[in-house]
Amino acid sequence: MVGGQRGAVRTMAGVTAAAGSAVLAYGALYERTAYTLRRVAVPGLPAGARPLRLLHLSDLHVTVRQRGKLAWLADLARVVPDLVTLTGDILCADDARGPLLTALEPLASFPGVFVPGNNDYSAPTLRSPHRYLRAHVRADPRGEPLDWPGLAKELTAGLGWTELTNTRGVIAAGGLRIDLRGVDDAHLGRDRAELVAGPPQAGTDLAIGLSHTPEPRVLDAFAADGVGLVLSGHTHGGQIRLPGIGALVGNCGLERSRLRGLSRHETASGSCWLHVSPGLGTSPFAPVRLGCRPEATLLTLLPAGP
Incomplete structure (x- = not known):
């Protein structure tokens, strides 16, 4: 027996x-x-405004051999966005810069803005898988340095997009004037929200904030200033999500239930919409997604209800 x-x-x-x-x-x-385009409606425009189509890209983690991902990116121009937003972790290696820019070229027809993520400053490195299960791991700068200034210059000069690293400005898109502000990566502690602080510029229809990592201190600052929508990435949506549990970790201070998609961020000083992109890539050393497909998101901003 x-x-x-x-x-x-x-x-x-x-x-x-x-x-x-x-x-x-x-x-x-x-x-x-299994690259996926998700469509999400977000209220928040002034009454009578026409809808604004905003394409949110994040965490591309492009390497030179990812032909399928690059082809899928190139095809996104078909959705005809009014504005493209790119919230960091764009490359895994400098030799992928050329193929990436070629893939993004069709989107150069539309206004775009971007900020860096932690992996835009240094390439990912091989880590123990046990680190993934720790709730909030500080970024390790030991990877090979990447030429973020060079990439930012090419996104600006080549595509005509605007860098929002600890800066702000106003862009016309979709018939609206949009107050746009962004911070450097909060995971590396490079964010300087005080440099972009203040209420939306007079005469603008909407204020949008960009932060690669959705750290609550950045979200709180944006919400207090009257920013209506904050766009982030970094979390990969958890990358591994289990039925009945969801994301195991997100490697930032945001609650696990809000590591992917649209949610409301509430503070005593104000509130805003937050959209966290699951991103389109992974580290080359953790090439797996489970219950969390790689995504780009087409956000349709609509006039707020009565």
Whole structure:
């Protein structure tokens, strides 16, 4: 009887291991490249304004061999956005800059704004998988330095987009005047919200803030200043999400329930909409997504209800 029980345990262990391997294979070989365009409606425009179509891209983590991702990016111009926003972690290596810019070229027909993420300053490195399960891991700068100033210059000069690293300005898009402000990466502690503080500029229809990492201190500052919508990435939506549990970790101070998609950020001083993009990529050293497909998002901003 004991021998039979041991055999049953070994069989169950084998079945469990096989099931786990199958799930990881699905996440690494299929879901990681199942690029998806999600469409989300957001209230907040003045009464009578026409809808504004905003394409939110984040966490591309492009490498030179990712032809499928680059082709999918190039095809996004078909959605004809009024404004493109890119919230950091764009490249994994400098040699991918040329292919990336070629893929983004069709979107150069539309106004665009961008901020950097932590991986735009240094390439990702091999880490212990146990680090992933820690709730809030500080960025490790030991990776190979990346030429963020060079990439930012090419996004500006080549595509005509505007960098919003600890700065603000006004852009006309979709028939509206938009107050836009952004901060450098909060995960690295480079954010300087005080440099972009203040109420929306007079005569603008909407204020939008960009921060690669959705740290609550940045969201609080934007909400207190009257920013209506904040766009972030960094979390990969958790990257691995389990049924009934959701994201395991997000590597920032935001609640796990808000690591992906649209939510309301409420403070004593004000409130705003927050959209956290799950992003389109992963680190080359953690090439798996589970229950969290890579996404770009087309946000349609609508006049607020009565």
